[in-house]
Amino acid sequence: MATVEIRNVRKSYGPVEAIKGIDIAIQDGEFLVLLGPSGCGKSTLLRMVAGLEGITGGEIAIGGRVVNHLDPKDRDIAMVFQNYALYPHMTVFDNMAYGLKIRGIPKAEIRARVDKAANILELGRFLDRRPSQLSGGQRQRVAMGRAIVREPAAFLFDEPLSNLDAKLRTQMRVEIKRLQDRLGITSLYVTHDQVEAMTLADRILVMNHGVAEQIGTPLEVYQRP
Ligand code: ADP
Numbered sequence: 188m189a190t191v192e193i194r195n196v197r198k199s200y201g202p203v204e205a206i207k208g209i210d211i212a213i214q215d216g217e218f219l220v221l222l223g224p225s226g227c228g229k230s231t232l233l234r235m236v237a238g239l240e241g242i243t244g245g246e247i248a249i250g251g252r253v254v255n256h257l258d259p260k261d262r263d264i265a266m267v268f269q270n271y272a273l274y275p276h277m278t279v280f281d282n283m284a285y286g287l288k289i290r291g292i293p294k295a296e297i298r299a300r301v302d303k304a305a306n307i308l309e310l311g312r313f314l315d316r317r318p319s320q321l322s323g324g325q326r327q328r329v330a331m332g333r334a335i336v337r338e339p340a341a342f343l344f345d346e347p348l349s350n351l352d353a354k355l356r357t358q359m360r361v362e363i364k365r366l367q368d369r370l371g372i373t374s375l376y377v378t379h380d381q382v383e384a385m386t387l388a389d390r391i392l393v394m395n396h397g398v399a400e401q402i403g404t405p406l407e408v409y410q411r412p
C-alpha cells in the first residue's frame with residue numbers, strides 16, 4: 188500500500204519552475220530520502236506534501252486521499268523539525284500530548300498514547316522533566332514522540348540534523364535508524380547529506396534542478412557509474 192503518492196507534481200514561483208513533474212509513491216513503512224544540492228527543490232516538495240506550499244500542477248494523495256486542497260492540520264502527517272521545536276516551559280509529557288490536546292482527543296486516550304510512545308522511545312523516566320533537563324538525543328526522541336502519538340500515515344523530516352555538530356549528528360542518525368527499524372514508520376526525509384541518505388533510506392530520490400535524476404535503493408544509487 189502506498190501511503191504518500193506524488194503524481195506529476197509541479198511548482199512554479201512566477202516564471203521559475205522549481206519542481207518540474209515529480210512522480211513517486213512512498214509505500215507503507217518505507218523510508219524515502221530526498222537527496223540533492225541546495226536549491227534543487229527538496230524543501231519545496233516536502234512543504235507541498237505538508238500543505239505549507241500550494242501546488243501548481245499534479246496531485247498528492249496521503250493514505251489514499253487526495254489532499255491538494257486540504258489544510259496542513261487536516262492531512263494525516265506529522266512533521267519533525269530541525270531544532271526539535273519543543274516547548275521549553277512544558278514537561279516532556281505535555282510536549283508529547285500537546286498535538287493531541289488541541290485536536291480534542293480525550294484525556295485517557297492521550298495518557299495511553301503518550302505512555303505507549305514513551306515506552307517505545309525509552310522516555311518513561313523523563314516524562315516530568317523539561318527539555319532543558321534532557322540530552323540532545325533525548326530531545327530528539329521527544330520530538331519523535333510528539334509525532335508518533337499522532338499516529339499519522341506519514342512522517343515528514345525537514346533536514347532534522349543539519350544544525351547539529353558532527354558528533355551529535357552521528358548519534359541522532361543512529362537514533363533515527365533505530366526507531367525506523369523498530370517502528371517501520373512511513374517517512375519522507377529531506378537532506379543534502381549523502382551519509383544520512385545512505386544509512387537511513389530504503390530508497391533515495393536524487394533531485395537536481397527540480398527533476399528526479401535517480402530513484403533507487405542506496406546500493407543502486409551509489410553503484411551507478
Ligand atoms: P532545497 O530545499 O533543495 O534547497 P528549495 O525547495 O528551497 O530547494 O528551492 C527550490 C528552488 O525554488 C530554488 O531555486 C529557490 O530559490 C526557489 N524558491 C523556493 N521557495 C521560493 C519562494 N517562496 N519564492 C521564489 N522562489 C522560491
Ligand code: ADP
Binds near residue numbers: 225230
Ligand atoms: P532551504 O535551506 O530549505 O533551501 P532556504 O534558506 O533556501 O531553505 O529558504 C528558506 C525559506 O525561504 C523557504 O520558506 C523558501 O521557500 C523561501 N525561499 C527560498 N528561496 C526563495 C526565493 N528565491 N525567493 C523567495 N523565497 C525563497
